[in-house]
Amino acid sequence: MSDNLATVVRDICRKYGRERGRLMDIVRAVQEKFGCVSGPAMDLIAKEVGVRRVQVASVVTFYAFLSEQPKGQVVIRLCNDIIDQMAGAPDVARAFEEELGISFGQTTPDGKFSLEYAACIGMCDQAPAALVNDVPVTELSTDAARRIVRDLRKHMDPSRLVHRLGDGNNAHELVHAMVMNNIHLRGPVIFTPANRGEAIRKALAMTPAEVIRAVKTSRLRGRGGAGFPTGMKWEFTRAAPGDRKYIVCNADEGEPGTFKDRVLLTELPDRVFAGMTIAGYAVGAAEGILYLRAEYAYLQRFLEDLLDKRRAENLLGQNICGKAGFNFDIRIQMGAGAYVCGEETALLSSAEGSRGDPKNRPPFPAQKGYLDCPTVVNNVETLACVTKILEAGPATFSEHGSPGSTGTKLLSISGDCKVPGVFEVPFGIKLSEVLKLAGGEDAIAVQVGGASGQMIAREEFGRTICFDDLATGGSVMIFGPERNVLEVADKFMEFFVEESCGYCTPCRVGNVLLKERLERVIAGQGEPADLEYLQDLGQTIKTMSRCGLGQTSANPVLTTLKNFRATYNALVKKRTDGLQPAFDLGAAVGEAETIIGRKSEHAHA
Amino acid sequence: MAKPKVATTSLAGCFGCHMSLLDIDDRILKLVELVDFDKSPVDDIKEFTGRCAVGLIEGGCCNEENVKVLRDFRAHCDILISVGDCAIMGGIPAMRNGIPLQECYAEAYLKGPTVHNPSGRIPNDPELPLLLNRVYPCHEVVKIDYHLPGCPPPADTLWEALVALLSDKPVQLPYELVKYD
Ligand SMILES: Cc1cc2nc3c(=O)[nH]c(=O)nc-3n(C[C@H](O)[C@H](O)[C@H](O)COP(=O)(O)O)c2cc1C
Ligand code: SF4
Ligand code: SF4
Ligand code: FES
Numbered sequence: 128m129s130d131n132l133a134t135v136v137r138d139i140c141r142k143y144g145r146e147r148g149r150l151m152d153i154v155r156a157v158q159e160k161f162g163c164v165s166g167p168a169m170d171l172i173a174k175e176v177g178v179r180r181v182q183v184a185s186v187v188t189f190y191a192f193l194s195e196q197p198k199g200q201v202v203i204r205l206c207n208d209i210i211d212q213m214a215g216a217p218d219v220a221r222a223f224e225e226e227l228g229i230s231f232g233q234t235t236p237d238g239k240f241s242l243e244y245a246a247c248i249g250m251c252d253q254a255p256a257a258l259v260n261d262v263p264v265t266e267l268s269t270d271a272a273r274r275i276v277r278d279l280r281k282h283m284d285p286s287r288l289v290h291r292l293g294d295g296n297n298a299h300e301l302v303h304a305m306v307m308n309n310i311h312l313r314g315p316v317i318f319t320p321a322n323r324g325e326a327i328r329k330a331l332a333m334t335p336a337e338v339i340r341a342v343k344t345s346r347l348r349g350r351g352g353a354g355f356p357t358g359m360k361w362e363f364t365r366a367a368p369g370d371r372k373y374i375v376c377n378a379d380e381g382e383p384g385t386f387k388d389r390v391l392l393t394e395l396p397d398r399v400f401a402g403m404t405i406a407g408y409a410v411g412a413a414e415g416i417l418y419l420r421a422e423y424a425y426l427q428r429f430l431e432d433l434l435d436k437r438r439a440e441n442l443l444g445q446n447i448c449g450k451a452g453f454n455f456d457i458r459i460q461m462g463a464g465a466y467v468c469g470e471e472t473a474l475l476s477s478a479e480g481s482r483g484d485p486k487n488r489p490p491f492p493a494q495k496g497y498l499d500c501p502t503v504v505n506n507v508e509t510l511a512c513v514t515k516i517l518e519a520g521p522a523t524f525s526e527h528g529s530p531g532s533t534g535t536k537l538l539s540i541s542g543d544c545k546v547p548g549v550f551e552v553p554f555g556i557k558l559s560e561v562l563k564l565a566g567g568e569d570a571i572a573v574q575v576g577g578a579s580g581q582m583i584a585r586e587e588f589g590r591t592i593c594f595d596d597l598a599t600g601g602s603v604m605i606f607g608p609e610r611n612v613l614e615v616a617d618k619f620m621e622f623f624v625e626e627s628c629g630y631c632t633p634c635r636v637g638n639v640l641l642k643e644r645l646e647r648v649i650a651g652q653g654e655p656a657d658l659e660y661l662q663d664l665g666q667t668i669k670t671m672s673r674c675g676l677g678q679t680s681a682n683p684v685l686t687t688l689k690n691f692r693a694t695y696n697a698l699v700k701k702r703t704d705g706l707q708p709a710f711d712l713g714a715a716v717g718e719a720e721t722i723i724g725r726k727s728e729h730a731h732a
Numbered sequence: 733m734a735k736p737k738v739a740t741t742s743l744a745g746c747f748g749c750h751m752s753l754l755d756i757d758d759r760i761l762k763l764v765e766l767v768d769f770d771k772s773p774v775d776d777i778k779e780f781t782g783r784c785a786v787g788l789i790e791g792g793c794c795n796e797e798n799v800k801v802l803r804d805f806r807a808h809c810d811i812l813i814s815v816g817d818c819a820i821m822g823g824i825p826a827m828r829n830g831i832p833l834q835e836c837y838a839e840a841y842l843k844g845p846t847v848h849n850p851s852g853r854i855p856n857d858p859e860l861p862l863l864l865n866r867v868y869p870c871h872e873v874v875k876i877d878y879h880l881p882g883c884p885p886p887a888d889t890l891w892e893a894l895v896a897l898l899s900d901k902p903v904q905l906p907y908e909l910v911k912y913d
Contacts, residue, residue, distance in 0.1 A: 705806040705875045710868065716796050718833045719862040723854060727862050729796045 135160055136168055140175035147176050148498065150480030154186055154193055155421075155463055162238075163197040182481070189482040189628075191245070191464030192421045199234045199241035201279055205257040205267075207244035208383050209618040210541045210604060214254040215268070220244075222272035239283065240276070246466060246622055247383035248422040251541035251604075252309045252548045259285040261424040263306050296393045301429040308390050309548025312564060314535040315527055316515050317508070317551050323397050324442055326517035330405045331450045338409040339365065342513060345521035346533040351377055351469075351506030352576070352600035353675075354532075357513065360503060363493035365410040367501035372412035374403045375478065375497060375504045379420045379462055379469035382577035383622060384602035387537035388507040390549045392419075392426055395511055396433050400457060402510025404443065405517055406503050407455040415457040416497065418474050421464045430459060466626040470675050471504040473628065484628055485674035508537055508601070528554030532593035536601065540565045543607030558597065559588040567605040572612045572691070577602035578619040579679035581686040582612060612691050613649050613698075619683035620645060627676060634677030637668035641684055652708040653699040662688055735765075736785035736898055739809060740772040743798040744825040744867055745791025748884045749816040750774070753788070755887035763891075766898055771808075780808045786897055787811070788890075789876075791818040793868045794825050797861035806874040811897060813878040814870045815890070820879050826867040833865060878903060881910055 139156045143149035153172055157164050164172075164187045173180040187193045205211070205220055224230055227240050234241040250256035253265035262285040264275060275288055292298035293306040310318060330338050343358030364372060376399060380388040391399060403415040419427065434457055437443045445454045465483045467473045472486040475497050496502025505513075512534055516524045525533040532554035538561065541547045545566025552561065558575070562568050573583045575592070576599040583590065583597070590596050606615060620642040629635045641664055647653050648661070665681035665688075672678050688695060702708065713730040720726055742750055750773060756763065769775045770784050787809030793799050806812060817823040828836050841847060841854045870876050878897075880889055889909040896903045 705812075706803065707871070707873055707875065710799075710873045712796065712799055715799075715864040715866075715868070716862045718865050719837075722834055722837055723856050723862060725856055725858075725862075727796050728858075729800045 132161070132165075132168060133171055136171040137175060140172060145175050145177070146480075147178055148478075148480045150176060150178070150183065150186055151460065151463060151477060153480075154183065155461060158187075158193050158198075161197075162200065163194050165195060165197075169195075185482045186480070189465065190421075190462075191243075193463050197234070197238065200239050200283060201260055201285060202241040202243060203257055203259050203275075204243045204245035204248070205231075206246070206248045206250065206255065208247045208251075208622065209615050210247070210251040210384060211254040211256065212618070213542065213610070216255040218269050219255045219257075219267045219272045222269035223276065226273045226276040240279070245422070245464070246626065247381070247385075249380055249386040249389045249420070250306065251384050251386055251539065253307055254541070258422060259288060262286055262288060263304055263422075263425060264288055265305055265307070296429065299429055301432050302393065302426060304425050306389075306393075306425075307548075308394060309546075310390060310394070310551075311546050311548045312550040312552065314551030314553065316524060316535040317391070317395070317398075317511055317537060319515065321395060321398055321514075322518070323401075324440065324448070326398075326401045326514040327404055327408075327442055328448055329517050330408055331448055331453065335365065335409045335411065338405060338517070341521050342409070342516060345512075345516045345524040347509065347512050347516060347524070348532065348594055349506055350508035350512065350536065350600065352382070352579075352598070354594040354598055357505065357509055360493055360505070361406060361409050363491070364412075364501045364503045367494050369501050370411075371414075371498075371500045372410055373497040373500055373502040374406045374410070374412045374415040375471075375474065375492075375502055376403050376415065376417045376507055376510055377469060377471065377474060377504055378417055378423065378507050379466075379474060380423070380507070381420060381466035381469045381626075382579065382600055382602050383619070384539060384541055384574065384577050384604040385600055386539045386541075387549050387601045389423060389426075391507050391511055391537070392423065392430065396430055397437075398511040398514040399507050400434065400437060401442070401517075402505070402513040403457055404447065404455050405513055406505065406510065408447075408450075408453055410501070410503055412503070413454050413456070415455060416478055417457060417459045418462060418468070418478055419459055420462045420468075424461060427459060427461065434459070465628075466622075467628045467674070467676050473674065474504065475502065482628075484630060485676070487673070506600070529591070529593050529595075531595045536592060536599075538592070538599070538603050539601045540567070540603045540605065542605035543567055543570060543610070544605045552592065554593045555591050557588070558583065558590055558592065561592065561603060562588065562605065565603075565605065567607075569607055570605045571608050571610065572606040572615070574602070574604040574606070574615070574619075574683075575599050577604075578622050579676070579682055581682060582616065582690055583686075584690040587690065611649075612687055613645065613694060616683035616687045617642065617645055617649060620680075623676070623680035623683075627680070628674075631671070631673045631677060633668045633671040634673070634680060637664060637672075637677075638680050641665060641668065641681060645684055647709050648695065648698050650709070651698055653695075654701055655696075655699050657699060658688065658695055735768045737770040737782065738767045738772070738786045738788065738894070739770040739780065739784045739805065740774060740788040741790065741801055741805060742773060743789060743791035743802060743819070743870070744794035745816065745818045745823070747773075747790070749788075749790035749818075752816075752882075752884035752887050753890050756891045757887070759891055763894070766895070780804065782808075784809045785811065786813065786894065788813050788815050789819045789870050790815050790884075792820075792822045792825060792870055793864060793873050795861040795863050799864070799873055802870060802873055811877045812870075812874065813880055813893070814876045815880050816885055817881060817883045819870045820881060821869045822867040823883065826869075829866040833863060836863070882912060885909075 348354040468483040473483040477483040787805040
């Protein structure tokens with residue numbers, strides 16, 4: 128057995144050239160093979176790769192999809208985020224527990240099944256959803272959950288759970304998923320017929336500087352959330368000293384409620400790869416990395432195959448399309464389940480084979496990115512836009528949208544609406560119009576921009592989706608009249624508490640305190656001073672945190688405080704007795720009462 | 733005019749903070765000119781005799797008795813001060829917070845190296861207050877107006893704070909009196 132471990136681990140390490148930078152792939156492969164990365168396995172990996180064991184351990188313990196303790200042969204990860212909760216995830220969870228005889232976080236004694244909760248797995252439009260190993264199972268019901276377990280008991284093969292195939296490429300033999308695209312609105316930019324190779328050929332007919340100028344002329348801004356002008360980012364990277372440069376496509380898509388990159392990678396991956404290649408030409412990079420979140424592993428073979436096709440067609444590789452000296456290739460780097468890895472510097476740490484720790488900025492990736500080389504990090508959709516800009520010209524692109532936010536935006540709409548799914552809308556569209564498109568007009572609140580975004584109240588549904596007003600990476604979550612916005616905010620705080628990398632105190636500790644105090648208010652034990660506390664603490668976390676996660680993690684609280692003040696005010700009342708209402712003496716002595724065998728004389732007076 | 737009154741108590745503390753209070757040395761004479769002591773181990777007054785201006789709390793809450801006393805202090809004092817790290821964040825006693833209560837009891841009464849308890853029972857005596865599930869810092873049980881950190885806070889810190897409060901001045905202690913590294 129341990130001989131086997133040694134041989135397999137060695138083979139895996141060799142497959143990845145025993146490179147420290149491929150540690151992620153190595154531990155992922157070991158995890159897949161043995162259901163864990165055990166202590167002995169870590170020792171072996173450390174020796175093969177030439178790092179200390181603690182470096183291996185720090186990777187294994189950081190990511191949700193890796194573990195030191197053995198996991199079941201089949202791991203069921205049920206999304207536990209708010210959208211799934213609203214769609215009935217708690218009942219589905221109970222069905223799984225009953226059918227398997229274990230609770231979440233446990234593995235069956237026979238080592239066959241583990242049951243876990245996951246943060247948003249990017250299937251919000253078909254919630255409740257779960258991953259069974261790599262296989263997404265969507266629109267779950269209690270019956271479906273029971274059937275899944277019974278079927279698995281028979282064959283232990285998650286891929287055989289796919290009884291119906293999704294639309295489009297979801298039915299492709301290399302994808303073979305029940306996932307639906309749910310594209311409900313096709314706009315003039317993204318969801319348009321594509322001609323493989325056209326954009327690259329057009330780009331290669333220009334100089335790199337001209338390509339950058341075209342992107343600048345289009346006024347394209349990053350679709351990943353921050354909205355940085357793409358052309359400028361490329362220009363910085365091109366100008367940065369160094370002869371090795373990299374293009375990284377950020378397909379981590381971890382922001383709760385976002386799933387449009389999944390659809391892009393399913394239906395228009397050629398546009399994305401073309402965008403990366405064009406970026407490579409523009410900035411002078413020879414290598415590209417698609418950082419794909421672990422939750423989308425079911426797309427990996429399909430994407431690898433497409434890369435092969437593109438190599439065969441000379442759209443990747445040496446002297447691309449006959450352009451002497453332009454060499455570019457792309458590899459896929461799988462993530463392992465960590466929201467913070469969507470943050471560009473954390474993503475780079477992860478792609479370098481480390482924990483997904485954000486790095487200090489500056490230097491920005493454009494100066495010092497992957498392996499300290501100048502690096503462009505762009506979102507999937509941004510790169511798809513680039514391809515369209517090269518295909519149709521910058522002017523055709525910028526005629527859509529608003530002056531500060533050109534082009535269209537893919538929205539991932541989920542929650543209380545008739546048709547959740549992906550909508551390509553022009554920038555500048557009113558939130559109320561978005562709601563109409565999705566059939567969510569009776570919403571009382573809309574969370575724009577994911578957990579890190581803003582909770583918008585009815586009075587502000589006239590605001591517009593664009594970088595200057597309601598910026599969003601694409602997530603729009605709709606909440607109907609029966610929802611409690613404060614509980615939604617609390618759920619988002621749970622997400623951040625879970626996903627904080629723990630590096631800095633305001634984020635690691637502050638979010639926990641914020642959540643506790645919010646829950647006190649929700650429980651009716653709050654006072655007006657607690658609202659000030661929430662505001663102050665939230666502001667502190669925002670200003671004192673190192674990376675974008677902490678800088679936005681207080682938003683669920685801060686934006687509900689601002690936009691749903693009346694809801695808060697109705698819950699708090701001033702007290703004059705000087706006691707802390709959250710302290711419950713009866714509960715605090717309960718255990719001792721049982722152990723000692725008498726009732727407290729103070730608690731029940 | 734009657735002198736303002738000060739009350740003090742040691743909850744789950746070691747009395748070190750009270751020792752530190754006595755450490756103000758001869759200034760204690762000035763202090764008794766400024767104030768009268770009400771309920772406090774210093775004068776052994778067991779029950780409040782009236783309203784107090786300031787209550788000094790040493791130690792956090794580890795048992796039901798602590799909670800009762802602390803609430804009593806809150807009811808009688810205009811200003812409550814958490815004195816020392818035990819009051820502020822549980823301190824040494826809170827090290828048990830990660831250990832199941834049953835194990836704490838067993839260690840104290842059954843299995844500890846110096847325990848002689850042939851009955852093998854955990855005593856059930858009204859004199860022994862029931863333990864709380866964990867040790868709580870004071871501000872989680874009642875509202876606390878000021879926190880004076882330190883283990884214990886130096887005599888000067890206590891002195892400066894008390895004098896400022898009793899003479900209606902803002903409590904603005906110099907950095908040296910509240911920094912500990
Ligand atoms: C916590 C956190 C998570 C993020 N997740 C993503 C993500 O999943 N996808 C993405 O493209 N950008 C994400 N970003 C933004 C990236 O850091 C970066 O700005 C973006 O990838 C740049 O690409 P763009 O300019 O094309 O938008 C995230 C940022 C933070 C702070
Ligand atoms: S803000 Fe949060 S996620 Fe970002 S570095 Fe600090 S602890 Fe890590
Ligand atoms: S803070 Fe220090 S001196 Fe004061 S009671 Fe606690 S342990 Fe004793
Ligand atoms: S899949 Fe559950 S919230 Fe996105």
